[in-house]
Amino acid sequence: MNILDKIVARKKEEVAIAKAKTSLKDLENLPVFKRDTYSLRKFLTDPAKTGIIAEFKRKSPSKGVINDKVSVEEVTTAYANAGASALSVLTDHDFFMGHEEDLIAARKVNQIPILRKDFMVDEYQIIEAKAIGADIVLLIAACLTRQEVSNFAKLAKSLGLSTLLEVHSAEELEGNLDPNIDVVGVNNRNLKDFSVSIDTSLQLAEIIPSDFLKISESAISNPETIKLLKKAGFNGFLIGENFMRTANPGLAMADFVKEI
Numbered sequence: 001m002n003i004l005d006k007i008v009a010r011k012k013e014e015v016a017i018a019k020a021k022t023s024l025k026d027l028e029n030l031p032v033f034k035r036d037t038y039s040l041r042k043f044l045t046d047p048a049k050t051g052i053i054a055e056f057k058r059k060s061p062s063k064g065v066i067n068d069k070v071s072v073e074e075v076t077t078a079y080a081n082a083g084a085s086a087l088s089v090l091t092d093h094d095f096f097m098g099h100e101e102d103l104i105a106a107r108k109v110n111q112i113p114i115l116r117k118d119f120m121v122d123e124y125q126i127i128e129a130k131a132i133g134a135d136i137v138l139l140i141a142a143c144l145t146r147q148e149v150s151n152f153a154k155l156a157k158s159l160g161l162s163t164l165l166e167v168h169s170a171e172e173l174e175g176n177l178d179p180n181i182d183v184v185g186v187n188n189r190n191l192k193d194f195s196v197s198i199d200t201s202l203q204l205a206e207i208i209p210s211d212f213l214k215i216s217e218s219a220i221s222n223p224e225t226i227k228l229l230k231k232a233g234f235n236g237f238l239i240g241e242n243f244m245r246t247a248n249p250g251l252a253m254a255d256f257v258k259e260i
């Protein structure tokens with residue numbers, strides 16, 4: 001079993017527990033569920049923003065603990081003030097030391113789109129994402145069938161959420177380009193063996209149809225890479241560890257954006 005298989009197996013158990021604890025009706029009755037959402041497309045194409053989707057990430061399977069000393073409110077507001085187009089907040093507990101409460105806290109203090117960074121395996125999580133304050137859901141092609149991608153993206157659209165489809169290869173891209181997807185993300189990290197290469201983004205950029213915005217995800221650690229990715233047509237850049245490994249991730253982002 002590779003790490004992605006393990007995460008997905010655990011996620012299915014967690015969803016079963018969550019469903020037994022909180023009904024869909026209870027989620028839909030929360031005031032936050034009824035709010036207007038922020039559009040990822042709108043914020044990614046705003047020239048006043050940087051295109052960076054800045055991630056709050058305490059721990060990862062590939063790096064272990066990155067930073068468990070900082071506050072989600074302080075870091076995410078500093079990211080927003082540094083020009084983030086959107087925020088990404090991990091809500092997976094077991095593998096990333098994240099929590100739904102982190103996203104709830106980030107929502108209370110930010111007025112830009114927030115991605116629920118988790119492994120979606122069930123429609124329940126899409127509804128839950130809206131109920132905890134997210135604006136964007138992540139659909140990882142490697143974890144889902146084409147039918148699930150299509151169904152989940154349709155549900156997300158009906159709730160006013162943006163959908164980010166994550167791919168790592170041409171095979172994952174082809175057949176998953178559903179019209180309800182807003183943005184295609186190319187993950188430079190192979191989630192099965194943790195190898196990373198920016199070339200994955202550069203190669204796939206050419207075959208992502210122009211009607212989808214595109215972002216590059218993972219292993220982005222210097223401004224030169226952003227320049228290269230922009231030239232290849234990327235509208236956005238998902239960055240976690242490079243900021244989170246410092247004592248002051250918001251300041252790290254502010255310094256980084258001076259160079260892009």
Ligand SMILES: O=C(O)c1ccccc1NCC(=O)[C@H](O)[C@H](O)COP(=O)(O)O
Nearest residue numbers: 060061062191217218219238239240241
């Ligand atoms: O980051 C990991 O080790 C990882 C392992 C298994 C599944 C997913 C994983 N990461 C999720 C991500 O895609 C990243 O958190 C995100 O793209 C930011 O990457 P980075 O800037 O390299 O922290």
